[in-house]
Amino acid sequence: EVQLVESGGGLVQPGGSLRLSCAASGFIFSSYEMNWVRQAPGKGLEWVSYISGSGDTIYYADPVKGRFTVSRDNAKNSLYLQMNSVRAEDTAVYYCARPPMTREIWFDPWGQGTLVNVSS
Amino acid sequence: SYELTQPPSVSVSPGQTARITCSGDALPTQYAYWYQQKPGQAPVVIIYKDTERPSGIPERFSGSSSGTTVTLTISGVQAEDEADYYCQSPDSGDTYGVVFGGGTKLTVL
Numbered sequence: 712e713v714q715l716v717e718s719g720g721g722l723v724q725p726g727g728s729l730r731l732s733c734a735a736s737g738f739i740f741s742s743y744e745m746n747w748v749r750q751a752p753g754k755g756l757e758w759v760s761y762i763s764g765s766g767d768t769i770y771y772a773d774p775v776k777g778r779f780t781v782s783r784d785n786a787k788n789s790l791y792l793q794m795n796s797v798r799a800e801d802t803a804v805y806y807c808a809r810p811p812m813t814r815e816i817w818f819d820p821w822g823q824g825t826l827v828n829v830s831s
Numbered sequence: 832s833y834e835l836t837q838p839p840s841v842s843v844s845p846g847q848t849a850r851i852t853c854s855g856d857a858l859p860t861q862y863a864y865w866y867q868q869k870p871g872q873a874p875v876v877i878i879y880k881d882t883e884r885p886s887g888i889p890e891r892f893s894g895s896s897s898g899t900t901v902t903l904t905i906s907g908v909q910a911e912d913e914a915d916y917y918c919q920s921p922d923s924g925d926t927y928g929v930v931f932g933g934g935t936k937l938t939v940l
Contacts, residue, residue, distance in 0.1 A: 746929070756866075756874065756917050758929035770927040773832075806873055816921040816929060817864040819885070821873040 713737040713820055715807050720825030723797055727829075733790040733807030733822055741765070741785035744810060746818060747792050749803035759805070760792065764813070774800070797829045833857060833923045835932035837916075842938040849905040851935045853918030856899055863901040864919045865894060867912075868934075874917060878903060905937070913939045 719731040733745070747759040760781040761770040769781055780793040790807050804826050808818035835855040843849040853863060863881050866874035876885055878894035881901055891906045905912055916935045922928025 748929075755934040756868075756919075756931040758931065761927050761929075768927075772928070811879075816927070817862075817876065817879055817919060818866075818874075819876045819879075821875075823873055 713809075715809065715820060715822035717805060717807055717822045717825035720805065720827045722828045722830060723794075724831050725798060725829055727797055729794045729797065729827060731792040731794065731805055731825055731827070733792075735788045735790065735807075735809075738809075740783075740788040743813060745783065745790045746808045746810075747781060747790075748806045748808050748818065748821075749801075750806070750824075751800070751803040754803075757803075762790070794827070797827075799829050801827060802829045803827060833928075833930050835863075835918050835920060835930050837918060837932040837935045839933070840936045840938065842940055843908050844940045845910060846907055849908050849912070849937055851903040851905075851916050851918075851937065852900055853902070853932050854900045855920060855930070855932075857923035858896065858899050858901055858920060861920045861923065863894070863896065865892075865903045866917045866919065868915045868917065877916075908937075908939055910939050913937055 714736045716734045723729045746761050762781045766783050778796045782791045804824040806821050806824045808821045811819045837853050865878035867877045868874040877888050877892050881896040882894045893904045895902045918932040
């Protein structure tokens with residue numbers, strides 16, 4: 712069974728840092744691109760970042776560019792999101808999501824999400 | 832930047848047909864995808880590539896496309912279909928990007 716499990720969320724002060732993780736299982740992790748998608752409380756879905764299977768191609772949404780860094784460790788079947796200089800507007804549930812096939816730009820499955828709360 | 836526009840809410844009675852639209856300038860050349868999200872849960876894809884239904888998704892869910900608008904149709908709406916629905920499409924720009932519509936709350940009266 713394909714499974715994605717996020718962790719690392721919590722309360723962080725504005726300007727602080729947090730590292731999210733996504734543990735993958737049930738598929739050949741290195742073969743798939745991965746994405747982070749977030750959802751602010753009561754709001755819609757917002758794509759955050761993409762990383763290729765090898766990790767050598769990375770894209771970010773404009774609101775997080777220069778502050779967030781996506782990475783992966785294929786030996787550990789894990790995806791990461793390093794969040795620096797966080798702002799109140801970064802408060803959201805963060806999901807890791809995988810396309811069903813390589814080179815597809817849609818998501819199935821998704822993890823259950825991890826909540827990041829940026830507040831003083 | 833590229834946007835997808837959905838109505839904020841749609842209401843139908845059980846057994847009726849619900850239609851949720853999603854409009855975007857690039858939709859004539861980009862596929863659209865639909866996700867269902869229930870409270871406290873992650874989104875689940877219910878339609879991919881405009882009209883295709885993943886295995887396990889009930890036949891009452893269907894998708895269509897016409898010009899700059901794609902439509903999710905739920906025939907014979909059931910109480911369990913009450914949820915938020917999001918359309919999604921690749922960004923129309925030069926590099927990788929993903930755009931979601933603002934979401935539509937489906938209320939089953």
